[in-house]
Amino acid sequence: MPPRRQRDRVSEDALTDRTGRGWDDWFALLDAWGGTGRNHTEIAAHLRDEHGVDGWWAQTVAVAYEQERGMREAHQQADGFTVNASKTINADAAAVHLAVTDDRKRRDWLADAPLRLRTARAPKSARFDWGDHARVNVFVVARGESRCSIQIEHSRLESADDVEPTREYWRARLDDLKSRLE
The missing domain is CATH 3.30.530.20 (START domain)
Structure with a gap:
């Protein structure tokens, strides 16, 4: 697993407060779903449709997941x-x-x-x-x-x-x- 890229990431507390889960929980859930084989749109839609995550937060989690798993660079x-x-x-x-x-x-x-x-x-x-x-x-x-x-x-x-x-x-x-x- 590549090192975490947390520099621009929303805090754990803010994420948990708004989505009900922290970073590690979201990443594990997306891994189990096969997130590394999906594109950004699919990941964000899955978070929104299957887990009830509001649009901006779904985008935030999707981007952080892609960065965490080496699918996207910071600022990309x-x-x-x-x-x-x-x-x-x-x-x-x-x-x-x-x-x-x-x-x-x-x-x-x-x-x-x-x-x-x-x-x-x-x-x-x-x-x-x-x-x-x-x-x-x-x-x-x-x-x-x-x-x-x-x-x-x-x-x-x-x-x-x-x-x-x-x-x-x-x-x-x-x-x-x-x-x-x-």
């Missing part, structure tokens, strides 16, 4: 790898959203990004194409009148080797954005 999704970065900024959500969606303002802190805006919902979200394949989703959450958090989700990365460099890239870019808005 069906369409590639996904990484997240976030920052709290002492600025209102509308100003942060504008700094993301306005081409001229965005170039000030993100000059080298091959972004193409897909959709935007001011002041809460924006979705971009990154080059020809990847996607970037931006979420802005107000934390009061003049404070908010910005969360970046960069998906469809080609390999696990892209995860940490991409996370570091976004952390540096968000630091720059913060310094310009505060």
Whole structure:
């Protein structure tokens, strides 16, 4: 059995509280069912349909099981790898959203990004194409009148080797954005 990959896993207590079982129990149950020979959709559906696990929790257990059994790497999704970065900024959500969606303002802190805006919902979200394949989703959450958090989700990365460099890239870019808005 490969070593556990618990870095991003929901706590045992939270899982047990919401699903009635802990990690080892779910993994044993899925092993007995033949989970390692099933795909993600089948595992999640089995958890939902046969064991009454709510959708998000079924997905969470299925992903953790796949990682635990070496069927999926950390940060791996069906369409590639996904990484997240976030920052709290002492600025209102509308100003942060504008700094993301306005081409001229965005170039000030993100000059080298091959972004193409897909959709935007001011002041809460924006979705971009990154080059020809990847996607970037931006979420802005107000934390009061003049404070908010910005969360970046960069998906469809080609390999696990892209995860940490991409996370570091976004952390540096968000630091720059913060310094310009505060």
